[in-house]
Amino acid sequence: MTSTSPSTHKTLPPELHALVQTATDVLSTLPASDPPRLTDHTVASAALAADGRVFTGINMFHFAGGPCAENVAVGNAIAGGISSMYSPPSPNAPKVLLEAIVAVASQGRGVISPCGRCRQLLMDYWPAIKVLVQDEDGILRCLEIKELLPFAYVPKAFTRKDVVVG
Numbered sequence: 001m002t003s004t005s006p007s008t009h010k011t012l013p014p015e016l017h018a019l020v021q022t023a024t025d026v027l028s029t030l031p032a033s034d035p036p037r038l039t040d041h042t043v044a045s046a047a048l049a050a051d052g053r054v055f056t057g058i059n060m061f062h063f064a065g066g067p068c069a070e071n072v073a074v075g076n077a078i079a080g081g082i083s084s085m086y087s088p089p090s091p092n093a094p095k096v097l098l099e100a101i102v103a104v105a106s107q108g109r110g111v112i113s114p115c116g117r118c119r120q121l122l123m124d125y126w127p128a129i130k131v132l133v134q135d136e137d138g139i140l141r142c143l144e145i146k147e148l149l150p151f152a153y154v155p156k157a158f159t160r161k162d163v164v165v166g
Contacts, residue, residue, distance in 0.1 A: 006130060015048060016130075016140075016142060018054075019047075019101075019102050021057060023046040023056065023069075023103065024044070036107070038061055040106070041058040041059055041069075044056060044103070045068075045072065045101060046100050046101070046104075048098065049096050049097070049099065050096050050098075051096045051100055055073050055074070055077040056076065057071070057073030057075065061079075067116050068114070068115060071121060074098065074121065079163060081093060082098055083096060083097055084124075084126060086125075097126055097129075098125075100129065101122065102132035102133070111132055113131075117151040119152075122145045123146070123152040128129060128145075129145050130142050130143065131151075132143075
């Protein structure tokens with residue numbers, strides 16, 4: 001993905017269309033109630049790594065605040081060997097980052113924008129990631145996370161090389 005400007009659905013590369021389809025396919029495999037219950041999984045996410053692998057996740061609703069689908073997808077990516085921008089290099093494998101992510105909502109709601117918490121998480125781990133969103137006219141667009149969170153909080157620990165976080 002080389003373009004940094006927003007793209008309409010007509011100019012999105014095939015791998016981004018496939019990412020939307022992957023998240024949609026995950027949703028189609030989940031049981032659903034009509035109307036949805038609080039325990040239904042109503043959002044699926046798919047994240048594309050630079051090496052072509054795709055990682056998926058679903059939201060885990062819980063009254064105490066469960067993770068969004070994007071958080072689950074990026075957790076699966078990290079568990080699968082994907083690095084964050086600030087991960088130390090692995091002696092056994094090249095550093096592979098996430099390039100794009102999308103979330104799709106159930107009941108035909110289509111692509112949805114990430115919530116504020118997900119935006120901050122994406123900015124913290126992959127400040128160059130692209131996010132697929134749907135505008136008010138239903139057009140799919142590919143935006144940099146910086147466009148969705150222009151004044152992100154950046155902890156000083158992320159900008160200092162001598163501080164270990166975690």
